[in-house]
Amino acid sequence: MPNQTNLLFPKSFLWGAATSAYQIEGEHLSHGKTLSVVEKNMNKNYADPSVASGHYQHWEKDIELMKELGLKAYRFSISWPRILPDGRGKVNQQGIDFYRGIINKLRENQIEPIVTIYHFDLPQCLQEEYGGWSSRKVINDFEAYCEILFTHFQDVKYWLTINEQSNMFQLPYLMEFDPSIPLEKQKYEMNHIMTLAHAKAIHLCRAMLPEAKIGPALGVIPNYPATSKPEDILAAKHADDLRTYLFMDLYMKGTYKPFVWNYLVEKGIEPTIEADDMECIQTATSDFIGINYYQSQVVKYVPPGVEKKELKMNYDGDNDDTQYDNVPGIFEGVVNPYTAKTRWDWDIDPIGFRYLLNEIYDRYQVPIMITENGIGTLDELTENKQIHDQERIDFLRDHLLQMHAAIKDGVEVWGYIPWSFIDLLSTSSGFRKRYGFVYIDRNDTDIKTLERLKKDSFYWYQKVIASHGRSLFL
Ligand code: BG6
Numbered sequence: 001m002p003n004q005t006n007l008l009f010p011k012s013f014l015w016g017a018a019t020s021a022y023q024i025e026g027e028h029l030s031h032g033k034t035l036s037v038v039e040k041n042m043n044k045n046y047a048d049p050s051v052a053s054g055h056y057q058h059w060e061k062d063i064e065l066m067k068e069l070g071l072k073a074y075r076f077s078i079s080w081p082r083i084l085p086d087g088r089g090k091v092n093q094q095g096i097d098f099y100r101g102i103i104n105k106l107r108e109n110q111i112e113p114i115v116t117i118y119h120f121d122l123p124q125c126l127q128e129e130y131g132g133w134s135s136r137k138v139i140n141d142f143e144a145y146c147e148i149l150f151t152h153f154q155d156v157k158y159w160l161t162i163n164e165q166s167n168m169f170q171l172p173y174l175m176e177f178d179p180s181i182p183l184e185k186q187k188y189e190m191n192h193i194m195t196l197a198h199a200k201a202i203h204l205c206r207a208m209l210p211e212a213k214i215g216p217a218l219g220v221i222p223n224y225p226a227t228s229k230p231e232d233i234l235a236a237k238h239a240d241d242l243r244t245y246l247f248m249d250l251y252m253k254g255t256y257k258p259f260v261w262n263y264l265v266e267k268g269i270e271p272t273i274e275a276d277d278m279e280c281i282q283t284a285t286s287d288f289i290g291i292n293y294y295q296s297q298v299v300k301y302v303p304p305g306v307e308k309k310e311l312k313m314n315y316d317g318d319n320d321d322t323q324y325d326n327v328p329g330i331f332e333g334v335v336n337p338y339t340a341k342t343r344w345d346w347d348i349d350p351i352g353f354r355y356l357l358n359e360i361y362d363r364y365q366v367p368i369m370i371t372e373n374g375i376g377t378l379d380e381l382t383e384n385k386q387i388h389d390q391e392r393i394d395f396l397r398d399h400l401l402q403m404h405a406a407i408k409d410g411v412e413v414w415g416y417i418p419w420s421f422i423d424l425l426s427t428s429s430g431f432r433k434r435y436g437f438v439y440i441d442r443n444d445t446d447i448k449t450l451e452r453l454k455k456d457s458f459y460w461y462q463k464v465i466a467s468h469g470r471s472l473f474l
Helices: 037-041 055-069 093-108 124-130 137-152 183-208 230-252 258-267 277-282 350-364 390-409 456-466
Strands: 014-018 073-077 112-118 158-163 213-219 223-225 289-292 297-300 331-334 368-372 413-416 438-440 452-454
Touching: 014 112, 014 368, 014 456, 037 124, 055 093, 055 452, 055 456, 073 158, 093 112, 093 137, 112 137, 124 137, 137 183, 158 183, 158 368, 183 213, 183 230, 183 277, 213 230, 213 368, 223 230, 230 258, 230 289, 230 297, 230 331, 230 350, 289 350, 350 368, 350 390, 390 413, 390 456
Parallel strands: 014 073, 014 413, 073 112, 112 158, 158 213, 213 289, 223 297, 289 368, 368 413
Antiparallel strands: 297 331, 438 452
């Protein structure tokens, strides 16, 4: 039983920060690497992935900064097309050496590597060859890729299988779909295939690295009802089922939620399930759930006949032009009048974080690792090269306090790995939307010096880590 009085963060708590390969590395078509699907499809109005944060050149300096920040853990992803330029087969030794160097230097600095196997970057060649995630062929290729990682990086103790499987089917730039197949049908087929790939990775990890801890990282947006009308309460529950618990129940219980399955069957969009699929999924138990939390959402009930609305995101951060999507007959997103918004219209809701952590822990009783949490801001460089990102400090402090409250509530949280360590290429909005503790001197159109500069939030987080969270309460 957790001690309810005066609880601070557990002793072994992993204070960290996160990034992903295509968002920081650059050199996306050199040193043996080939194109990935997300790099091809990311928002063309902003910077491209050819330089990103220049991490491929500056990784040693970046790890020195991690050390200075006091990080206990660093979450990063390995790029599949950097390891396997053809998607499978011949291994790119330069890619192995690059990540080997990073892991060694992290270890030398007592920083625990937390490795994401797949962060949106399917090799484009596999998309072209057999339609990527729409074909079961990808499962073997993914497993072979995992085997290479588990062979070369046996000293990694924490693995994340797939980043944000839930978002992969919501956002327009993370996947490619075949226009000749009805979109919804295709999405649920792909989701099933991706779940099998996740399960195979877990089975393989158990066989090859029995000491390692492995789990998924899921992007979760809890849904609140717009009013206390029973229809709206049910709409929020159904939105959670379709947008979160479909994925989480598959990962954690190895089953399709009955409400979701019946919905899919009614629409004629249920995935094809082959003989051993569900057993493979059910027996792939995760050690923990990785949660990426940025915001909550409000929904209301809408009747079956309403017009279908797609999500339209605010990409430029200049005006509130988000259009929430709907599922006719089930729910529609609406504005929450009680929460502040970021420039990109994302709801700022620290209490939602505590609510969500309790909700997930109640359902699955599995430890949770916060694998992303953060705020995209504009961040200006002053004349004397300072960055006063008070908005980020406020956001992170408020979320950390609510996370601490959740721990006091009894939720087991292994670590806090906010997004992001350095400024990086936001997939939706380029370099304009910054997330890091470390400022990278570049913008969307000018590569500038790529100098690394510590923001105010860097010094703030440094104190949080050094005091093991006590500074949050001063
Ligand atoms: C998460 C992703 O969805 O959100 C990250 O795992 C991403 O890759 C982050 O950068 C923030 O989203 P965005 O669109 O602002 O970059």
